[in-house]
Amino acid sequence: MSLSRSLLDVRPLGSLAFRRLLIGRTVSTLGGFMTMVTVMYQVWDMTHSAAWSGAVGLAQALPMVVVGLSAGAWVDRADRRRVYLATTIGQAACSLLLAAQAFTGHVPVVVVLLLVAVQASFAAAGAPAAGVFVPRLLPKDQVAAGLALNAVSGQAMMLLGPALAGVVLGWWGIGVCYLLDALSFGLSFYGAFGLPALPPEGEKSRPGLHGILDGLRFLGGHRVVRGALATDLAATVLAMPMSLFPLVNEERFGGDPRTLGLFLSALALGGVVATALSGPVTRLGRPGPVMLCASATWGAALALFGLTTSAWAGLGMLALAGAADAAAVLSRTTIVQTRTPDALLGRVTAAELVVGQAGPHLGGLRGGLVAGWTSGATALVTGGVLCLLAVAYVGVATPELRDGQPGT
Template sequence: MSLSRTFLDVRPLRTSPVFRRLLFGRTVSTLGTFMTTVTVMYQVWDMTHSTVWSGAVGVAQAVPMVGVSLFAGSWVDRADRRRVYLTGTVGSAVCSLLLAVQGFAGHAPVMVVLLLVAAQTSFAALGAPAAGVFVPRLLPREQVAAGLALQQVTGQAMMLVGPAVAGVVLGWWGIGVCYLLDTLSFAMSFYGAYGLPALPPEGEKSRPGLHGVLDGLRFLTGHRVVRGALLTDLAATVLSMPVSLFPLVNEERFGGDPRTLGLFLSALAVGGVAATVFSGPVTRLGRPGPVMLCASATWGAALALFGLTTSAWAGLGILALAGAADALAVLSRTTIVQTHTPDALLGRVTAAEMTVGQAGPHLGNLRGGLVAGWSSGVTALITGGLMCVAAVGYVGASTPQLRAVPVTGEA
């Protein structure tokens, strides 16, 4: 295998100028989004010095995302996806502008800030299912996985860069400038999507309201490959999400050093970026089902092994491996959803995938905290990792279509 085929597959950037512009716009917008995430947390804490209000930021983001996305997916499947995405982008930009205004004018009441965050998240939940149809409509089927990998690696890079940039901007110019930069970043996202062709659903349009949502859920439960992919993701996140355990494990094993704690999350992110950068062989393989099963099992096994280690450096290496496995699992899951779902249903199925991606980690962190409260952080890590491996094995054994799935539309 040549060295060039080892790295991220960049064919979509060469073959599709429309995709290239869309990716650039979304990357800039993602940078602004992570800056706003940090800025909101900073502002709410600075105003209240309350962990309850800080936790409420997560609620203001999670509830609209889960509550709006399924119905947004139904709308996306009966409208021009380009227009829906542009509507979500404009709405998000307006919310950022209002946050900037209150930042320059003096702090608004904390509830007003949270309401603006919830409104912005709602617009994001509207645009995300629409964006979920872009890659399979803009690229040849054999390049879909490569296009998704490019989106993933740029998103991961902005997740690393965005908080750092936010910290610098907050220190020099304050919260108003941070919010304003996010507002401007949406202009690039709008530019990237404005040149898209009209993208109405191909096939029968969604029924309005709850009926359309239920049609999408019936497809999910009936399509063995897509259902297996989402169940595998739930097994990995609900049973073994480790983030809530890091402070306790750091205290139990590594003396509570805050530098070590910060490196835990960095190691996961570094592993994820590295795996995506070197994802060329995986995306060209065209077998996302087996890749997802192996990667998800590796995630669980690595976290169980992390629970056993007493060396900080070895632990960081294991977490990097877990982050790499997670990145490949997410990439494979998204590829399966976008290549095995009929276009007329893709908005609703993408919305359901988003809901799983939002709810799974939160439930997993809750599970880890409860188990650790009854036992220890190490026990919660080890048992969660082993349960993840067992559950992934069960899904793979009971869903032979997922084990063998190529990039086709077969069930």
């Protein structure tokens, strides 16, 4: 296999509309990670309370879960381009208000969290709309490659954004970080502004609860898409490791903060490398088997991380887990966006986002409870093994997913 075919498949960059969207998405993702760090810093600086710091995550996650499904039904009744543009303006306005409160000062912490929650609500409405862009703009055989390009840009910004936020916070302060995020939405708006109208293809969603239930019925009846989301839940609820990192670092590596920081970096690095080398995976056209193998690798790597006492071996296992996670997410998103009818894609994408938000939080809770009863290492090992068993069950119960068949 040639090197060019091993690297990221860049054929989608031949589409001007996709290139503009990718640039806008990349810049706004960078701004989003800067704001995430800035909010955490500001809330801690205002309160010096771990409880208030924890409320930041709640303010970001709850709207994604609460708004997500109803927003998906709305998106499947409207022009997705208009929805995305409107929600982008809403997010930019929230960032401007965050900048204004930072420059003026003396606002209650509740106001900051409220603005974060409102911005997350706009994001929850815009994400299902954005979920239809790639399959509508690219040929079907390039959809996975387009999603991989989105993924690698997002992971790169996840590495760059927090570091850049630290520099800006140190030199210019909180307000400038929020202001840069607001400006980043301008490029996101520009990227989508030139798109054609993108109404649903096929029957529009019924209004209200009926539309939501139609989407849930599709998920219940489509075995491949249902199996993909079940596999994601198995990986996140049973084996999400981040909440255990401080405890494992204390148990195994003496609590050195430098080691703790490397845990997250190793996961991110593995994800970036895997996505950069995703050409063979996206060209293969069999996302189901890839997702099952990658999810099983995620569980096995985290179980081995829980067993190791070597820092370097542990970092290697985390890098492998990060690579597996990137491959699993890419494959799952490809399944959702290529197996779902366009008229239902907003609702199914919203359900995927809800699973992506709820799973890691439930996984953090599970890991914390098991670690409290036993140890951090035990929580990691048992979670990894349970993940392996759950993925194996999904694979056995869903042969269409395991074999890469096109059926329901």
